[in-house]
Amino acid sequence: MAVSLPVLAGETSGQHPLSWYPKDQLSAEEQDALPEFCHGNYRTPDITPVEGGQIEAEADGSVMQKNGDSVLTGSVLLRQADRELRADEARWYQSQGYGEFRGNVSLTTPDLVMEGDGADLYQESGNVSFYGAEYSVPSRHFRGTAGQIDTSEEGRIDLTDATFTFCEPGHNDWDLAASELHLDQESGIGESWHTRLRVAEVPVLYVPYYRFPIGDQRMTGFLDPSFTINGYGQAEDVQIPFYWNIAPNADATIIAHHILDRGMLWESQFRHKTEWFGDGELNYGYLNKDATENEERWGMNVRQDGTFGQGWEHHWVYNHVSDSDYLSDMKPAGAIDRTTHLPRRGVVLWNQDDWHFDVTAESFQTIDDTITLANRPYRRIPQLNLGYSQATVNDWLIAQKLQATRFNREDSAIIDSSAQTLTGFAALNGDRMLSDTTVAYPMEWPFGFLTPKAEYRYRAYQLTDADDTIADDFELSPAHGSGRYSVDGGLYFDREFQWFGQDYQQTLEPRLFWVKSPYLKDQNQIPNFDSTRTTVTYASLFTGDRFTGGDRLADLDQVSAGLTTRFINGAGLEQFRASVGRIWYNDDRLVQLTGTSVPSADEQAVSSTLGEVEWNPYEHWSLYHTLEWDVYKDFARQRRYGVRFENSNNRFLNLSTNTVQIWNSSTETVDTTTRQLDAGFFWSLTDRWALVGRQLRDLRSYDADERRPLSPVLEALAGFEYQNCCWRLQFVYRETSPTDSESTEYTTDKRYGFMLSIQLKGLSTFGGGTDDIISEGITGYSRRQYHDY
DSSP states (O other), X not given: OOOOOOBOOOOOSOSSGGGEEEGGGSOHHHHHHSXXXXXXXXXXXXXXXXXXXXXXXXXXXXXXXXXXXXXXXXXXXXXEXXXXXXXEEEEEEGGGTEEEEEEEEEEEOSSOEEEEEEEEEETTTOOEEEEEEEEEEGGGTEEEEEEEEEEOTTSEEEEEEEEEBOXXXXXXXXXXXXXXXXXXXXXXXXXXXXXXXXXXXXXXXXXXXXXXXSSSOOOSEEOOOEEXXXXXXXXXXXXXXXEEEEETTEEEEEEEEEETTTEEEEEEEEEEEETXXXXXXXXXXXXXXXXXXXXXXXXXXXXXXXXXXXXXXXEEXXXXXXXXXXXXXXXXSSOOOOSSEEEEEEEEEEEETTEEEEEEEEEEEEOOTTSOGGGSOOEEEEEEEEEEEEEEETTEEEEEEEEEEEEEOOSEEEETTEEEEOOGGGGOEEXXXXXXXXXXXXXXXXXXXXXXXXXXEEEEEEEEOOOTTSOTTOOSSOEEEEEEEEEEEEEOEEEEEEETTEEEEEEEEEEEEEEEEOOOTTGGGSOOSSOXXXXXXXXXXXXXXXXXXXXXXOOEEEEEEEEEEEEEETTSOXXXXXXXXXXXXXXXXXXXXXXXXOOOOBOOSBOOEEEEEEEOSSTTEEEEEEEEEETTTTEXXXXXXXXXXXXXXXXXXXXXXXXXXXXXXXXXXXXXXXXXXXXXXXXXXXXXXXXXXXXXXXXXXXXXXXXXXXXSEEEEEEEEEEEOSSEEEEEEEEEEOOBOSSOOSOOOOOEEEEEEEEEETTTEEEEOOHHHHHXXXXXXXXXXXXXXX
């Protein structure tokens, strides 16, 4: 050991206790990164390492014994490797490789800062023992106290009679107090015995043994519990999850989920990653006996996605629930698909350059008992797709799609406690061969574009399961093909101008789209396996089809015209955009979705007029409006107005109305099917305080015999958030109004409850999943700026 003992004045360590710097001593960049409610921040100590294993010592005075022992007094400073140890007095025992330090002792390393009454240093092991100490880990933003602290070079810290908190120095809003506390910085895991969670140093919770993360590492143990309190003060929903870190590529979560008036639902989630099978997830919930329904309830979701070989992928999903009300009654934590038809799907695909191939199998579990057997989707078992697309030959675009599918579905089932059986045309299943060939010649210039395109679509069927009600001359092997020709073109005009001293660019973008496809008769003699009408939007004017899927080849002879204008300011922000367009038909549309009965043709000469407007008067504000106007009956089929606001100060506001209307030919009146108001906000009053609110309200007027919601308020949220640098609290009131499917009487019965969430920053969150509820209802909330450790 080399020891140098110059008599020098050592630097004191009391300027920044625990390496904590008040806000006014931080750089401008560091201050900007802190919210208003934080008073400072830690800095990782910057220490110049001492080379080799030697110890360098400095002090105001020193005395050395003949045997090599020494006494250092006054501003003692010892350096070894990347550690600095300071004290008022030190005694070094050379033969034992051991030192004692007393009076204002501090230890500083890049990972740990400690201050205390005394310390012992063991040279060989590098361990340091502190007494009556305070400590901090600046890089992790936590600190605490201890009667004794033992540290090692491996980054392990063992404490007795210790406390632990992420709160700032001088703000002990909460901490963990334990008889023993072990912090392993390498694994990022802490362990404590006889642990008390204290609020303002008052114990509120006792745990004999507790493991917790001090970083972002995965660890086995209990996760944040959540609960919901209803309007009667009862715990309506309580979830206590346990996390099992099985292996680096596998984990599981087991949730004890108690539901008021129903019982204990046990939920589990297993996740894994593998080289060949990719990422997988299994969610399963089981309730042995529902106290309300007096029956077994369960739900399952399986997902698997991965890649293998060159260009090969696979995707699988399976959903199944015990009954149609499982999702609404149980509110499972797992990722079960919540649509009316729960999918079961498997896909193996291959992509290589311009080639695509896949094999798909798909079926559904329909959980809406009001959907008849004849209106439920067909299974695709299997479907094969082969495609060659986006290939360019001398500027020609060539694409080819081949598809073979076997469709079938059940012909009898018990639905809503009654037996249903399919017969005749509705009972037909079959195979379909599909071929789509496309040739196009796209041309683009700075001032516009023009794309002529020719397509040929061919369909061949082999229908099965025909019963005695099907006529003998019914064609069970129909086949037909049809061309489709289109020309899509648009121009681009722009001008620059000034308005109120601001530079703007205005564009004018007219677009014409002509498409023609001849009428193919007798398509209504083919079951509709997978076709639906296209959703009506401004973009749908230029799709060149009235149907999705492969069973209906629409007869088309039409011209779509649209016009878009944009106003773009000097900063590149699109401040205003408006689009309007419609379709002019040259012939009636004869092909429809319906079955064997001959449907009535669409005879209107023009489509509805479709328009979209969006105005961004300022960077954070957006106003929008969409409209579908029936030019024959002079009413709005669809109408939506909305306002959005979002800024970086955690302020989000959205307000919209949505109205859908149809023409009732029997009464010659306009009937409103949907009229809703959706208003929501999350508004930070300060960095500490924020308010949240949302209401989804039904504005429709109902006839006396119509099914109606139990309340015009379909869903409502109201609450507040408070946070400081140490903890965050959210309190939310929520109410929902389910649809009354049996009674036509108006009622105000609702489901309502209170949700409380308390987050101890850096440690854990206790209470209900308020963040998820707010994110679902308030657009933009998921992007909020959030302060945590």
